Amino acid sequence: MEKKISVKVCLGTTCFVMGSANLQELIEMVPKKYGEKVEVTGVPCLGLCSIDWEFSKAPYVKVDEDVIKEATVEKVLKAIDDKLAAMN
Amino acid sequence: MAINTPKQTSHLKREILVRLIRAFLSDDFAENARLIPYDMRPKGHEVPYRCCIYKERAILRDRAVAGLGHSIEETDDSELLSNLAEKALERTQPDEKPLTVLTTACKGCVPSRIYVTDLCQGCVARPCVNTCKFGAISVINGKSVIDPAKCKNCGMCAQVCPYQAIQKIIVPCENACPVGAITKGEDGHAKIDFDKCISCGKCVSACPFGAVHEKSQIIDVLKNIKAGKKVIAMVAPAIMGQLPCTPQQLKEAIQELGFADVYEVAQGADVTTKTEAAEFVERLEKGAEFMTTSCCAGYNELVDKHIPEIKPYRSDTKTPMYYTAEIVKKEHPDAVTVFFSPCVAKRREALQNPNVDYVLNYEEIGAWFVAVGVQVSECGESKFKTEASAEARNYAVTGGVAKAVQTLLPEEIPAHPVIIDGLNKQSIRDLKKYAKNGMCELGNLIEVMACPGGCLGGNATVNAYKPALKQLTNYVNASESLKSTEK
Numbered sequence: 001m002e003k004k005i006s007v008k009v010c011l012g013t014t015c016f017v018m019g020s021a022n023l024q025e026l027i028e029m030v031p032k033k034y035g036e037k038v039e040v041t042g043v044p045c046l047g048l049c050s051i052d053w054e055f056s057k058a059p060y061v062k063v064d065e066d067v068i069k070e071a072t073v074e075k076v077l078k079a080i081d082d083k084l085a086a087m088n
Numbered sequence: 089m090a091i092n093t094p095k096q097t098s099h100l101k102r103e104i105l106v107r108l109i110r111a112f113l114s115d116d117f118a119e120n121a122r123l124i125p126y127d128m129r130p131k132g133h134e135v136p137y138r139c140c141i142y143k144e145r146a147i148l149r150d151r152a153v154a155g156l157g158h159s160i161e162e163t164d165d166s167e168l169l170s171n172l173a174e175k176a177l178e179r180t181q182p183d184e185k186p187l188t189v190l191t192t193a194c195k196g197c198v199p200s201r202i203y204v205t206d207l208c209q210g211c212v213a214r215p216c217v218n219t220c221k222f223g224a225i226s227v228i229n230g231k232s233v234i235d236p237a238k239c240k241n242c243g244m245c246a247q248v249c250p251y252q253a254i255q256k257i258i259v260p261c262e263n264a265c266p267v268g269a270i271t272k273g274e275d276g277h278a279k280i281d282f283d284k285c286i287s288c289g290k291c292v293s294a295c296p297f298g299a300v301h302e303k304s305q306i307i308d309v310l311k312n313i314k315a316g317k318k319v320i321a322m323v324a325p326a327i328m329g330q331l332p333c334t335p336q337q338l339k340e341a342i343q344e345l346g347f348a349d350v351y352e353v354a355q356g357a358d359v360t361t362k363t364e365a366a367e368f369v370e371r372l373e374k375g376a377e378f379m380t381t382s383c384c385a386g387y388n389e390l391v392d393k394h395i396p397e398i399k400p401y402r403s404d405t406k407t408p409m410y411y412t413a414e415i416v417k418k419e420h421p422d423a424v425t426v427f428f429s430p431c432v433a434k435r436r437e438a439l440q441n442p443n444v445d446y447v448l449n450y451e452e453i454g455a456w457f458v459a460v461g462v463q464v465s466e467c468g469e470s471k472f473k474t475e476a477s478a479e480a481r482n483y484a485v486t487g488g489v490a491k492a493v494q495t496l497l498p499e500e501i502p503a504h505p506v507i508i509d510g511l512n513k514q515s516i517r518d519l520k521k522y523a524k525n526g527m528c529e530l531g532n533l534i535e536v537m538a539c540p541g542g543c544l545g546g547n548a549t550v551n552a553y554k555p556a557l558k559q560l561t562n563y564v565n566a567s568e569s570l571k572s573t574e575k
Binding site: 012014016017025044050055056070072 | 093098
């Protein structure tokens with residue numbers, strides 16, 4: 001069994017207010033698009049926003065160990081595609 | 089229909105608010121406010137949006153001016169943010185005009201007009217030439233050309249072109265405004281005519297450059313809390329779909345910011361429902377053909393400024409905000425009251441109501457949580473003293489008000505609701521028609537919401553529409569129906 005790609009959408013207060021509210025659609029969209037290959041979850045604060053002024057780079061999404069700053073749906077999908085391409 | 093599409097401009101506006109709140113809470117508000125544009129665009133920083141770093145800083149400075157609650161139009165460009173921060177502290181009342189336009193941020197879009205693109209094939213059928221009632225189109229060198237002196241911007245040619253080669257160029261703010269209150273001034277920049285403006289907030293959402301700002305009252309509220317006043321939050325129903333936590337956690341989180349107590353405006357909505365249902369019965373018994381709701385502040389301002397003829401048909405029942413504020417001031421005469429709003433329009437309503445001292449929108453509340461690091465989903469749960477009904481909590485969703493009123497109507501006087509899901513030029517024409525004819529062929533209870541989707545689609549909401557609706561609906565479903573409490 002292949003290792004799944006893990007996508008964690010931060011739904012902590014900072015990320016939510018700064019834009020991850022609009023990333024919630026990923027939670028429905030990703031399984032439809034990638035099926036079993038990718039696992040996506042909304043998670044409580046990843047702790048990335050509390051470092052100095054890093055709230056301004058929120059929302060954050062983690063794709064495996066890679067952190068995506070100022071995440072958008074497009075950025076996350078691209079990161080998943082790149083990972084999948086690298087695995088093949 | 090897209091409601092609450094993600095926007096970089098929202099990110100910028102919220103970041104400014106977070107920084108202003110942190111500046112206020114720091115030991116040197118004025119100086120830290122002055123530094124905001126430099127902190128956000130320090131020397132050597134990339135220039136993501138504008139021509140140069142200086143322009144970016146100038147715009148950020150203006151965004152901070154609006155965040156401090158000042159009018160850009162009335163503020164001198166030379167004034168330092170530090171002075172303006174101090175002036176914000178001296179203010180005793182919020183400004184009359186709730187919006188301000190940043191000329192620095194305004195693109196000065198090209199005027200709205202019909203434009204023939206390169207896709208024009210110079211076809212033989214030439215439906216554009218034949219359709220134009222004003223003789224404005226001729227074919228020159230194998231392409232359709234519009235004579236601007238004759239064109240009336242009707243857009244018929246664009247509709248008939250088989251290649252979709254003719255486009256209407258729009259100015260987003262002008263196009264979004266349902267009442268023609270925002271237009272390009274002589275200098276090409278947007279300008280709001282407040283005699284016409286109904287504070288619906290559509291221009292705020294529409295401008296792709298984020299040039300229209302609400303004048304924030306956040307500093308005024310922070311100041312009152314810092315002064316140890318008893319500040320009470322009144323949260324409009326839409327808020328329960330806005331943040332990643334339960335309503336009870338949200339109450340606790342708001343109290344952590346320094347608010348003495350939190351009331352659901354749904355509590356006042358229950359009074360609105362009862363009063364409005366009784367009024368509906370009375371009006372119909374007296375022979376009225378229809379009645380419109382009266383809880384949306386944007387609609388109320390529309391009626392006052394643009395459709396006075398519909399006034400006799402608008403319910404005289406007060407808004408949920410009105411009844412809630414009345415209850416709060418009765419229970420706590422010494423309290424400073426703050427209404428938490430999804431939109432601009434409630435700012436105008438609050439100005440006319442002595443029981444409401446300030447208004448904060450959901451973006452401002454969100455920014456406040458970010459600024460002080462409140463993790464809403466980790467807050468404890470705090471119960472509301474008075475529980476509102478399911479119907480009242482559903483006021484924020486389009487159709488919710490009519491549904492609530494229906495719940496309390498006697499069987500012999502049924503309502504046939506007509507839902508106006510968002511004000512635009514067409515729905516305003518419809519309303520005018522109902523007023524003129526003294527009847528509405530579609531029904532007898534007209535619910536009007538200025539925003540598509542209801543308050544959840546307000547210009548200052550934080551959550552995307554679908555998840556917000558889901559979250560709010562869960563809360564509504566877990567609440568007791570008016571029916572069971574009334575009968």
